[in-house]
Amino acid sequence: MIGVVGLSHKSAPVHIREKFALNKEEYTDLSQTILKNKNIGELVIISTCNRTELYFAAEECCSPGAFHILFHYLKKHIDEEDGIESHFYQYEGKSAASHLFRVVSGLESMVLGEYQIVAQIKEAVSHAEEIGSAGKLLTRLFHKALETGKQVRTKTAMSTGAFSVSYAAVEKCNSIFDQLPDKKILLIGAGETGELVIKNLYKKGCQNILVSNRTIAKAEELAKRYGGQVQDFKAIKEGIQGADIVVSSIACKKPLITPQILSEENTQKQTVFIDLGVPRNIDPKITDQDSVCLYNVDDLEEVVAQNMEKKKSYIATAEKIISKKLNEFLDWLSIQNLSPAIQNIIWGVNEINASELAVFKKFHNEEEYQNMEKYGKHMAEKLVKSMIRNLKNISDNGRKTEYIKVINDLFSQTHE
Structure with missing residues (x-):
């Protein structure tokens, strides 16, 4: 079976999501730890500012058992025993694949249709392949998901307009300040999110x-690309002191900006801080100062809602594409799951038939043997067809791999 355990901006607030935000080293460590458990065969982890999701393939246990294993390691990762399950969703089989296809297509993003998720998923898959945690099933799943996302964006205008949280952050600033281009802005972080922020600020004339x-x-x-200047990271306090707007989007486990770093000047003029980091870059306690406004990724929902209204008309088209691509993947998956079991059934029944015919031949003449051989072949084919039909029914056409494992174990005994 394939499945996913995850949490996102829809299921958990930022102070919960940041506990499970993983850098590359943590991704590697958690993956390798989980894969030591023989029940989990493959694993790909997605960790962004709005979601952390663990996609897995398991053949040695049922779905409740697999979910229990993953929750055990997630609790161990953050050193907490109870209370996290309520923030997570869990899907298996078709529902898990459908969820991923929706994520890649931008339907599950805070900003509907945002494109940044595509690069993040490509990076996650690439890293999983590097460390050997992604096998045949998940590699195929993610490649099909990326193919789906590309088609959704080609056939709809889903990714036009406000396509990222970075855009929403700039729109938020624009709604606060009448003359945004005149404001002094400090951008902390030059990664993909930071680049999108400065790009959108530049378009506003900043x-x-x-x-x-x-x-x-x-x-x-x-x-240099956007006509800005460089602020020494070691002298970040001076940069904050002169800024009207501070936008931060770096990877850090502890807040970079704390109340102690604010100068007296910051307390005397209005300063807007926008924290796009998960874990958060800015200590919420800075808002103890009346002149300081702080917004994190969860506070951009108003801008996001406006974007959502514009794009609702594209959702139906996107979902049709997802449904078609999902069925293509499930057809492929069922073939992968069922083929070994079907071969085992055919091999097992034919071996029993051949063995019994060999015994029959010792005590009967050639004509009787040939008649029995024909009848035995007829009965074996009939039995194989019946068993394959029943296997497809009870395994939901190969989707419930725990039933397929039973068949494989049963007929493997006939090989010995």
């Missing part, structure tokens, strides 16, 4: 932008 990043070369390259 030119007074400082870019700060741990790797100064990336900050210099991004600032």
Whole structure:
């Protein structure tokens, strides 16, 4: 079976999601730890600011058992025993594949149709292949999902307009300040999210932008492209002091901006902080200062809702594409699941037939043997057809792999 355990902006607030945000090293460690359990054969983890999802393939146990195993390791990862399950969703088989296809197509994103998720999923799959956690089933699943997402974006205008949380952040700033282009802006982080932020600020006519990043070369390259300047990451406090708007989107486990880093000047003028990081980059306690406004990714829902209304007309078309591609994947999956079991049934029944015919031949003449051989072949074919039909029914055409395993185990005994 294939399945997914996950949480997203729809099921958990940011203070819960940040506990399960994984960097590449944590992704690797968690994957390798989980795959030590013989019941989980493959694993791909997606970890973004709005979701953490574990897609898996399991053949050695039923779905409740597989979900129990994954929750055990997730609890161990954050060193908590109880209370996390309520924030997670879990799907298996068709529902798991459908969910992934919707995620890649942008239907499950906070900003409907956002494209950033595609690059994030490609990176997750690539890393899973590098560390050997993705096998035949999940590789096929994700490639089909990416194919689906591409077709959805080609056949609809889903990805036009407000296609990212970064865009929503800029729109939020625009709604707060009457003269956004005149404001001094500090952008912390020069990754994909940071690039989308400065790109959208540039489109709004903003030119007074400082870019700060741990790797100064990336900050210099991004600032140069959009007419900004570079702020030394080690002198981030000075950059904050002079800014009207601070947008942060770096990867960090503890807040980069705390109340202690704010200067007296920040407390005397209105300063807007937008935290696009998960885990959060900015300590919420900075809002103890009356002049400070702080927005995190969950606070951008108003802008997101406006974007959603514009794009609802595309959803029906997207869902038709997803349904077609999903059936293509499920047909492929059922063949992969059923083929070994069907071969085992055919082999097992024919072996029994051949063995019994060999005994029959010792005590009967050639004519009797030939008649019995024909009748035996007829009965074996009839039995095989009946068993394959029943196997398809009880396994939901190969989707419930635990039943297929029973058949394989049963007929493997005839090989010995």
